[in-house]
Amino acid sequence: MKRLGEFAVGDTFRSVREVDPFRPVYYASASGDFNPIHIDPNIGAAAGFRGTILQGMCTYSWAAEACVAYLGDPARLRRLRVRFSRPVQPGDTLTFEGRCVAVEGATLRLELTARNQAGEDVLKNVTAEAVVEDR
Amino acid sequence: MAVDRAHLHRRYGPYVYGVGREDLRNFTAAVAGGIPGRAFASHVPDHAHLFTWDEDAARAGPHGGLVAAPGFATVFAIEPFAAAVSDPVLGLDLVRLLHGEQELEWREPVRPGDRLETVGEITRIDERGNMDVVQVTTTTTNQHGRVVVRGVWTAVIRR
Numbered sequence: 446m447k448r449l450g451e452f453a454v455g456d457t458f459r460s461v462r463e464v465d466p467f468r469p470v471y472y473a474s475a476s477g478d479f480n481p482i483h484i485d486p487n488i489g490a491a492a493g494f495r496g497t498i499l500q501g502m503c504t505y506s507w508a509a510e511a512c513v514a515y516l517g518d519p520a521r522l523r524r525l526r527v528r529f530s531r532p533v534q535p536g537d538t539l540t541f542e543g544r545c546v547a548v549e550g551a552t553l554r555l556e557l558t559a560r561n562q563a564g565e566d567v568l569k570n571v572t573a574e575a576v577v578e579d580r
Numbered sequence: 581m582a583v584d585r586a587h588l589h590r591r592y593g594p595y596v597y598g599v600g601r602e603d604l605r606n607f608t609a610a611v612a613g614g615i616p617g618r619a620f621a622s623h624v625p626d627h628a629h630l631f632t633w634d635e636d637a638a639r640a641g642p643h644g645g646l647v648a649a650p651g652f653a654t655v656f657a658i659e660p661f662a663a664a665v666s667d668p669v670l671g672l673d674l675v676r677l678l679h680g681e682q683e684l685e686w687r688e689p690v691r692p693g694d695r696l697e698t699v700g701e702i703t704r705i706d707e708r709g710n711m712d713v714v715q716v717t718t719t720t721t722n723q724h725g726r727v728v729v730r731g732v733w734t735a736v737i738r739r
Binding site for chain 2: 446460462468471472474475476477478501502503505506507509510512513514518519520522523524525526527528529
């Protein structure tokens with residue numbers, strides 16, 4: 446596993462996720478969020494979307510996952526804050542790009558962007574903190 | 581109609597959640613590109629961190645066993661937020677409600693067998709333009725009495 450000394454300001458990381466048609470249903474079954482807008486394309490259409498909408502917390506979890514892939518250990522991620530700025534739907538491709546902006550002792554500060562295939566932010570003000578303790 | 585600020589500091593919970601091994605792995609599958617459940621569980625989901633998926637790999641890692649993916653916290657910590665936004669006393673219109681912001685702070689790994697208790701409190705009632713903002717802050721404690729996750733959940737209700 447990567448050690449503290451191997452993390453540096455300016456490090457970048459990236460993750461691309463395609464939203465397949467059944468992802469909102471899979472996420473519903475694992476999370477318990479069965480809000481009909483995530484399950485029934487007709488409800489989504491009635492609300493003005495082209496079908497279902499992915500749970501915001503799935504997008505949030507993908508941002509967390511991008512951080513974890515960089516950090517090497519899920520338990521190193523200590524804080525993640527986002528603003529949801531645009532709905533995500535099946536057929537979308539999301540690109541998460543992160544950057545280490547500070548290393549203060551064992552604490553890393555990260556900033557991320559999350560954009561869809563049109564280059565629009567689906568999350569804004571995405572900031573994360575991690576603690577890397579060498580064992 | 582604006583949300584009545586008299587409901588500030590209204591409390592919800594405690595809600596108890598027993599963490600199962602397959603709950604953790606199903607969540608990992610759903611987020612990491614796989615399929616939850618046993619019928620399609622034969623391959624490792626593309627984006628899964630092995631500490632959240634593979635018992636043997638996790639046992640050899642720094643935590644000595646499986647730990648939850650960070651996002652798993654939403655499965656149990658959401659309960660006070662869900663209770664607040666659907667609380668008839670507040671009278672929020674769920675059709676107009678959006679999940680506006682989310683912050684989670686993880687203090688300790690969640691593991692299979694944990695017994696978690698989550699409480700929540702309304703910590704903000706506000707107006708922003710033609711929107712109402714309702715914020716719920718949650719705290720989840722494990723069976724050892726230690727805080728594992730703190731959450732700040734912000735709902736935005738279009739008028």
